[in-house]
Amino acid sequence: MELTVLSFEDHGLVRIIRLGVISTLPRHFPGHYALLQFGDHPARPYSIANSPNDTYLEFHIKNGGHAGGSTVATTSLGIGDKVIFHGFGGHYTSIPDCVRPLILVAGGTGLAPMLSIAAASFESNLSRSVFLFYGGRHLADLYYDTRLKEMMVMHNHFSYIPCLSDEWVDDIAHGVVGDIALQHPDLMKARVYVAGPVDMVRRTVTQALAKGVLPDVIHSDLADLADLVDLVDLGNLIAITKK
């Protein structure tokens, strides 16, 4: 199916793109990614940043500096251009009737699915607490900082906690985002979602399991969560967190 570029805005290396369709948009669940093909490049997964609606899908695509579809998407793509959509996928979605507070842990464009999960939570349960920990190395990596602060004003039960690992900035937590998020006092009663670079996701999920968070309430796109659970059970935690 062909999608059309409706709009885009650049935030540093990240381009926020809205894609629409003339007929009805297929329905996704918050947390899903879409397989998108830019030009002749192979299709790649990109997380959907917005709640399901009838008019557009929003994506946050980073120009990684390589000659792939993401570079096309963040440089030469224009309004009205066509993008081929190959379907939705993903290992996790929001759970509307769950009463647990949410701890969302994101790095890089891993922010996109967390925005979708947060929006779904605002729609399904206004009093559910949502804590979004967003990490980067440097201040410039926090490309959505202003919008996230606006979201805190709009939603009483939403907290945004920016974290920087390689730079000290006043009023921003210093350290690795997952390590900071997992110190939250509500951790054991929360549902935890993690998205971002694979190493960051693996480290955060492994440490959450080691702290005793149940696998059923940890969500990520790691395909091998069951293997991690076994390794943590066997006491091999140090070996895998060093990977």
Ligand SMILES: Cc1cc2nc3c(=O)[nH]c(=O)nc-3n(C[C@H](O)[C@H](O)[C@H](O)COP(=O)(O)OP(=O)(O)OC[C@H]3O[C@@H](n4cnc5c(N)ncnc54)[C@H](O)[C@@H]3O)c2cc1C
């Ligand atoms: C579940 C999931 C969700 C994702 N969501 C998003 C998202 O929301 N936003 C987003 O921007 N990306 C997202 N990604 C990553 C995205 O799918 C692509 O893999 C990434 O953007 C690069 O794709 P590409 O087509 O531009 O490059 P590719 O075609 O994969 O690579 C182009 C060239 O660059 C090289 N290359 C690629 N990466 C590197 C690297 N890190 N170091 C050195 N060389 C490299 C390749 O070997 C190749 O030669 C997601 C990935 C997954 C698995």
